[in-house]
Amino acid sequence: MKKKISRRNFFKISGTIGLGAALESCALRKSENILQTHPKTEPMGHLVTKPIDTVKIGYVGIGNQGSGHVMNLLRIEGAEIKAVCDMREERTLWAQEQCRLHGKSIPAAYNKGPEDYQRMCDTEDLDLVYNATPWEWHVPISVKAMKTGSHAASEVPGAITLEGCWELVETSEKYKKHCCTMENCNYDRTELMLFNMIRQGLFGELLYAECGYLHDLREYKFGNLYYPPDWRLKYSIKRNADLYPTHGLGPVSQWMGITRGNKFEYLVSMSSPSPSLSLKREAIKRYGEDHPRAKTDYALGDVISTLIKTNKGQSILVTHDTNSPRPYSRKILIQGTHGLARKYPEQKIHIEGLSPSHKWEDLSEYREQYKHPLLKSLEEKAQGAGHGGMDFIEDFRLIQCLREGKPTDSDVYDGVTISAVVALSEKSIAARSSPVKFPDFTRGKWKSRKPLGIVTA
Ligand SMILES: NC(=O)c1ccc[n+]([C@@H]2O[C@H](COP(=O)([O-])OP(=O)(O)OC[C@H]3O[C@@H](n4cnc5c(N)ncnc54)[C@H](O)[C@@H]3O)[C@@H](O)[C@H]2O)c1
Numbered sequence: 001m002k003k004k005i006s007r008r009n010f011f012k013i014s015g016t017i018g019l020g021a022a023l024e025s026c027a028l029r030k031s032e033n034i035l036q037t038h039p040k041t042e043p044m045g046h047l048v049t050k051p052i053d054t055v056k057i058g059y060v061g062i063g064n065q066g067s068g069h070v071m072n073l074l075r076i077e078g079a080e081i082k083a084v085c086d087m088r089e090e091r092t093l094w095a096q097e098q099c100r101l102h103g104k105s106i107p108a109a110y111n112k113g114p115e116d117y118q119r120m121c122d123t124e125d126l127d128l129v130y131n132a133t134p135w136e137w138h139v140p141i142s143v144k145a146m147k148t149g150s151h152a153a154s155e156v157p158g159a160i161t162l163e164g165c166w167e168l169v170e171t172s173e174k175y176k177k178h179c180c181t182m183e184n185c186n187y188d189r190t191e192l193m194l195f196n197m198i199r200q201g202l203f204g205e206l207l208y209a210e211c212g213y214l215h216d217l218r219e220y221k222f223g224n225l226y227y228p229p230d231w232r233l234k235y236s237i238k239r240n241a242d243l244y245p246t247h248g249l250g251p252v253s254q255w256m257g258i259t260r261g262n263k264f265e266y267l268v269s270m271s272s273p274s275p276s277l278s279l280k281r282e283a284i285k286r287y288g289e290d291h292p293r294a295k296t297d298y299a300l301g302d303v304i305s306t307l308i309k310t311n312k313g314q315s316i317l318v319t320h321d322t323n324s325p326r327p328y329s330r331k332i333l334i335q336g337t338h339g340l341a342r343k344y345p346e347q348k349i350h351i352e353g354l355s356p357s358h359k360w361e362d363l364s365e366y367r368e369q370y371k372h373p374l375l376k377s378l379e380e381k382a383q384g385a386g387h388g389g390m391d392f393i394e395d396f397r398l399i400q401c402l403r404e405g406k407p408t409d410s411d412v413y414d415g416v417t418i419s420a421v422v423a424l425s426e427k428s429i430a431a432r433s434s435p436v437k438f439p440d441f442t443r444g445k446w447k448s449r450k451p452l453g454i455v456t457a
Pocket residue numbers: 060061062063064065066085086087088091113114115116117132133134135137155156157182183184225226227228387
């Protein structure tokens with residue numbers, strides 16, 4: 001039966017709707033403020049700190065990725081692991097054993113629960129706190145590190161909310177500490193070679209790029225390969241966003257000089273069906289239709305496409321897909337006025353005047369000529385290290401910069417700018433792909449900051 005609405009009730013209801021709309025617009029304004037917040041601290045150009053002869057390190061989170069970094073740091077001159085922290089005692093024991101096997105002194109262990117990194121920061125005299133923990137811990141650990149006098153480095157993404165991005169910026173500026181989002185793909189051999197080619201003008205003026213993270217993680221999400229086992233799956237349940245934008249955007253933003261003479265202006269994002277069809281299908285396949293996991297809705301759409309516009313007018317297509325059956329790819333396509341190159345599925349290039357007309361060439365033909373100097377000097381040492389050696393090169397560069405007191409290759413502004421895509425893409429998807437403005441984390445300094453050059457080891 002239809003309920004009749006009296007004139008009085010009509011005004012009551014419409015008043016409530018009006019109040020609701022006002023509250024909503026107030027909440028929107030508040031979130032816009034968060035988006036454009038200006039911390040009370042002063043923006044920095046490039047942070048230069050006192051050289052550190054031996055970098056004393058506290059390592060937090062020694063799981064899949066953290067163990068690789070611990071092994072790298074044990075092989076890097078001038079790096080000393082003084083403390084290790086993980087909720088699981090077996091992991092700190094493992095790290096201590098690795099130090100012993102490498103003839104190093106045994107680091108102190110912190111494993112009394114998820115907040116024990118605080119005790120480590122309060123107790124130890126550390127130059128660097130580096131963490132590879134689940135995403136929700138990156139900001140609290142980095143902030144605590146900087147507040148207690150250490151530089152901070154964290155695995156990607158550096159932050160998964162805009163508030164978190166600003167907190168990293170403000171703390172880094174207040175305490176004058178480096179805060180690095182450690183994007184290893186910046187140091188992959190092809191990305192380094194393309195960087196070198198771009199800086200030498202081979203592609204002319206840059207116009208367009210494609211990148212992303214397309215990695216079938218179903219086994220990781222539903223299996224026991226993470227600790228706690230379901231930390232990544234929880235994000236697939238809660239958020240429909242590009243949850244992992246930095247592997248592709250890290251190199252592309254370095255090439256385009258983002259935060260250094262150029263900046264991201266706005267983005268639009270679109271999701272394939274949400275809730276995810278692929279994760280539901282996978283859960284039914286693994287557990288049967290009656291299992292709670294099969295009945296769960298996974299908010300994360302299988303393919304998230306984001307288009308970013310830069311201040312110089314370039315456009316970048318970023319794709320995220322961690323739910324579907326597919327071979328690994330980060331796409332990586334860079335196009336300029338003189339030609340273009342791509343990395344996946346096969347490495348190809350076409351440069352006007354060098355390549356046969358209208359035809360691709362193998363990128364390998366250019367490899368020796370355009371090999372990045374970092375690779376020339378570190379290739380041998382990096383062999384056998386995580387992800388084809390690039391993780392070693394990124395760790396080496398971090399320690400080298402701290403030892404020399406030089407700005408890090410990627411700093412707090414670079415890290416939060418590429419990480420902000422998590423929150424911004426979510427906002428755009430929720431608003432039917434409306435354009436969402438990027439915050440300028442540098443507050444105008446992007447105009448005078450120098451693009452990263454071709455660094456050497
Ligand atoms: N750059 C890359 O190529 C790459 C590859 C894999 C993972 N990652 C990143 O590394 C991070 C960790 O991923 P993973 O695959 O190693 O996950 P994981 O689950 O294997 O490891 C996480 C570790 O952190 C520990 N931990 C969790 N919360 C903690 C806390 N509060 N204090 C101390 N220890 C805590 C866990 O016990 C576990 O050992 C993530 O941010 C992920 O995005 C990056």
